[in-house]
Amino acid sequence: xxxxxxxxxxxxxxxxGEEFAIILAATPPGPGTVLDVVRGALDxxxxxxxxxxxxxxxxxxxxxxxxxWLNLHTTDDVQPVAAALLVFGFAFGVHRPxxxxxxxxxxxxxxxxxxxxxxxxxxxxxxxxxxPVLESVIALIPALLGAYTGAAVGWGxxxxxx
Amino acid sequence: xxxxxxxxxxxxxxxPAVLVLVSVADQPKHGYAIAADVERLSGVRLGPGTLYGxxxxxxxxxxxxxxxxxxxxxxxxxxxPGAEALRGHLELLERVxxxxxxxxxxx
Numbered sequence: 152x153x154x155x156x157x158x159x160x161x162x163x164x165x166x167x168g169e170e171f172a173i174i175l176a177a178t179p180p181g182p183g184t185v186l187d188v189v190r191g192a193l194d195x196x197x198x199x200x201x202x203x204x205x206x207x208x209x210x211x212x213x214x215x216x217x218x219x220w221l222n223l224h225t226t227d228d229v230q231p232v233a234a235a236l237l238v239f240g241f242a243f244g245v246h247r248p249x250x251x252x253x254x255x256x257x258x259x260x261x262x263x264x265x266x267x268x269x270x271x272x273x274x275x276x277x278x279x280x281x282x283p284v285l286e287s288v289i290a291l292i293p294a295l296l297g298a299y300t301g302a303a304v305g306w307g308x309x310x311x312x313x
Numbered sequence: 314x315x316x317x318x319x320x321x322x323x324x325x326x327x328x329p330a331v332l333v334l335v336s337v338a339d340q341p342k343h344g345y346a347i348a349a350d351v352e353r354l355s356g357v358r359l360g361p362g363t364l365y366g367x368x369x370x371x372x373x374x375x376x377x378x379x380x381x382x383x384x385x386x387x388x389x390x391x392x393x394p395g396a397e398a399l400r401g402h403l404e405l406l407e408r409v410x411x412x413x414x415x416x417x418x419x420x
Contacts, residue, residue: 174348
């Protein structure tokens, strides 16, 4: 029965795990208890994802849109796109160091996606031709550099506070 | 708070939450004592998942709070906003109960 505790999010377990384990041990085992705990764990996961990360994902999407827009409108000069990837990557890296890879990749994705969109729309719009999709892989460098520099700073700050 | 959202805006999760609030209204209790008290009071046996779902929600909304304790079983007590929310909910239930009794008597 105690293994069921593992179904709950880590943060929830850190907060309630010990007392929950006591009451779980005192509850008669059975399908009803298992169902109740599974339902509780699902509920805890839903509430966990609702808090904070939604805002973070919305901000990440907004920043990715900015990167995509810069990629389409500053095609003669890669510096604004690189600068945006560095700055946004850094900010998200500081905020959630453990998710640096994810943030960097999401921001980088805006470059090939906007490039592909521009290629597709080239017949209808005169966007001046964004960098070809394959060449945009180079944008991974500033995105991940920013994200991991931010993550290093974020980890450093957390360690200093601890 | 809109009454349609239930106590503390808990909606469909309000029922176990109300039972937990009533249970800790007189004195702090830990999870196991709350479950036993609720069962004695209402005949409802709250499973561990339901009980701690309610406790987590109530604590998140500041309606209950843990009492510092050496014991691994942390007791919870009602906060002033929790007392206010419970009072409002019980008044609503009382109005509904009174109206229900009156209508049944006329039927």
